[in-house]
Amino acid sequence: xxxxxxxxxxxxxxxxxxxxxxxxxxxxxxxxxxxxxxxxxxxxxxxxxxxxxxxxxxxxxxxxxxxxxxxxxxxxxxxxxxxxxxxxxxxxxxxxxxxxxxxxxxxxxxxxxxxxxxxxxxxxxxxxxxxxxxxxxxxxxxxxxxxxxxxxxxxxxxxxxxxxxxxxxxxxxxxxxxxxxxxxxxxxxxxxxxxxxxxxxxxxxxxxxxxxxxxxxxxxxxxxxxxxxxxxxxxxxxxxxxxxxxxxxxxxxxxxxxxxxxxxxxxxxxxxxxxx
Amino acid sequence: xxxxxxxxxxxxxxxxxxxxxxxxxxxxxxxxxxxxxxxxxxxxxxxxxxxxxxxxxxxxxxxxxxxxxxxxxxxxxxxxxxxxxxxxxxxxxxxxxxxxxxxxxxxxxxxxxxxxxxxxxxxxxxxxxxxxxxxxxxxxxxxxxxxxxxxxxxxxxxxxxxxxxxxxxxxxxxxxxxxxxxxxxxxxxxxxxxxxxxxxxxxxxxxxxxxxxxxxxxxxxxxxxxxxxxxxxxxxxxxxxxxxxxxxxxxxxxxxxxxxxxxxxxxxxxxxxxxxxxxxxxxxxxxxxxxxxxxxxxxxxxxxxxxxxxxxxxxxxxxxxxxxxxxxxxxxxx
Numbered sequence: 001x002x003x004x005x006x007x008x009x010x011x012x013x014x015x016x017x018x019x020x021x022x023x024x025x026x027x028x029x030x031x032x033x034x035x036x037x038x039x040x041x042x043x044x045x046x047x048x049x050x051x052x053x054x055x056x057x058x059x060x061x062x063x064x065x066x067x068x069x070x071x072x073x074x075x076x077x078x079x080x081x082x083x084x085x086x087x088x089x090x091x092x093x094x095x096x097x098x099x100x101x102x103x104x105x106x107x108x109x110x111x112x113x114x115x116x117x118x119x120x121x122x123x124x125x126x127x128x129x130x131x132x133x134x135x136x137x138x139x140x141x142x143x144x145x146x147x148x149x150x151x152x153x154x155x156x157x158x159x160x161x162x163x164x165x166x167x168x169x170x171x172x173x174x175x176x177x178x179x180x181x182x183x184x185x186x187x188x189x190x191x192x193x194x195x196x197x198x199x200x201x202x203x204x205x206x207x208x209x210x211x212x213x214x215x216x217x218x219x220x221x222x223x224x225x226x227x228x229x230x231x232x233x234x235x236x237x238x239x240x241x242x243x244x245x246x247x248x249x250x251x252x253x254x255x256x257x258x259x260x261x262x263x264x265x266x267x268x269x270x271x272x273x274x275x276x
Numbered sequence: 277x278x279x280x281x282x283x284x285x286x287x288x289x290x291x292x293x294x295x296x297x298x299x300x301x302x303x304x305x306x307x308x309x310x311x312x313x314x315x316x317x318x319x320x321x322x323x324x325x326x327x328x329x330x331x332x333x334x335x336x337x338x339x340x341x342x343x344x345x346x347x348x349x350x351x352x353x354x355x356x357x358x359x360x361x362x363x364x365x366x367x368x369x370x371x372x373x374x375x376x377x378x379x380x381x382x383x384x385x386x387x388x389x390x391x392x393x394x395x396x397x398x399x400x401x402x403x404x405x406x407x408x409x410x411x412x413x414x415x416x417x418x419x420x421x422x423x424x425x426x427x428x429x430x431x432x433x434x435x436x437x438x439x440x441x442x443x444x445x446x447x448x449x450x451x452x453x454x455x456x457x458x459x460x461x462x463x464x465x466x467x468x469x470x471x472x473x474x475x476x477x478x479x480x481x482x483x484x485x486x487x488x489x490x491x492x493x494x495x496x497x498x499x500x501x502x503x504x505x506x507x508x509x510x511x512x513x514x515x516x517x518x519x520x521x522x523x524x525x526x527x528x529x530x531x532x533x534x535x536x537x538x539x540x541x542x543x544x545x546x547x548x549x550x551x552x553x554x555x556x557x558x559x560x561x562x563x564x565x566x567x568x569x570x571x572x573x574x575x576x577x578x579x580x581x582x583x584x585x586x587x588x589x590x591x592x593x594x595x596x597x598x599x600x601x602x603x604x605x606x607x608x609x610x
Contacts, residue, residue, distance in 0.1 A: 167359060167361065169357045169358075169359050169361040170361045170362075170363065170364075172328050172348075172355075172357070172361065173355070173357060173361035173362075173363075173422075174363075174374075175328065175347075175348050175349060176326060176328070176348050176349065176353070176354065176355045177349070177374050177375035177378055177422070177426070178349035178375055178378035178379050178426075179349070179374075179378050180349075183378060187374075188363055191365045192363075192364065192365055
């Protein structure tokens, strides 16, 4: 029997969903609001919600003091590069695991995921030493490699899940129709997997963009991305909440906009395979 | 040309042998049906012929040439899958064109063949649609169209009608049979449905546990099944197999009699029993008779108008000329 949904019930559900959504979004909203306040009003007690003297001063100070463009460029290179490299490695890996699995495929997948259970700080020392050894400390290429490696299990898992949803018979049909392995991949599998690949790319760009542990520990000035840009405003000599908020807003703005425009893709990608 | 010859072909998955070595020849232009219960290896056998599975030992010859190590695309065979296996992101036209594109057929020749196939299969109005916008029957026609345009030496069908509803299945059955008459190309058709096998085949191959139980025309299999398995599998409703005293009277282990070869009387006959379930099909009625030693219930086919009710006592007499006799191993005698 279909469950009856009354109008009243629907309204309560909608209100509850909005409440939860606003609760989750509140810290970001507060950061954005604070970025438009003068320093004094930013730390006012009781806090001022909207009735403050709106100003763009924080932004101009931040722009003046630090080279936002360089941080932004570093973030784009590191997030984009690590995702691209990860996809290039993960597609063939997920492919073989999904379509020509061996007895150990499940074990390998679980083992890969288990590396995510290790606290990052546990391998900070060896990785730091390796970076010094190879001379890639504070370099973009070093961060691209590290972020690719830490996100690779997730990329492989996601792609594996998408590929598993593609019926093997379709690939066999392509083989019967005379397609070579390359043509099978190019004309049949890839077009069918594009939604999955796209949401994997999106999620990984977001993860890499927001990654703060490795980016803060392995960079100094040259390769520092936006996470370091934010961190530079939380100084021990005194807290400049408004400027810190302005820096945070500028750091998250690009990814927030990207996420907003691709939310449909992201949601469908993340729930893919959940209902069949 | 489309003669396919299997020579001591076997298949094992790891330690498990699913098809012990077997020999089989499918003649050019023949409509051959592989039939058997699920898990009998019929689909595996088809996939071995297609080249989608590697054979463990033996040889496959297509048109006299050894095709054992030839990749699927190079065998000149076209396959229609149970799930249709259409490319969901391509229009019907591009689906049908795909094998031609892979083969590098010139564009105008592609168009000519697609138009011809679409006309033959009533798909002309749907060429620009995606598979997702078609019904099950139309999708199956697209899959057949994709197979036809290649002009293969043989068609392989893997339970192509299983996903269709009963009415559509009958219609498509006829269409495929007519296609075979028209093209006169070898067709190998896998099904678990013995009605499909009986109605479509020139030659039926009955399989059980990877072993060929019998090869023959539909009527050969119906009239003289080689063993009890084939006797029970071919024919609907199933043949009644009687053991015990009644079989001993004929000097054998088991006797078999088809439901349509038993006479029913309300006054006298060889066996006496009580009517259980009666299935009324209109033209015929299938009676399930209880209380007959060695075969309970016994199925009998009678005229649709025969006035019998649940619990009635009836007398049955088998037509002796249609009696099948089997030994203790289940093999046919005589």
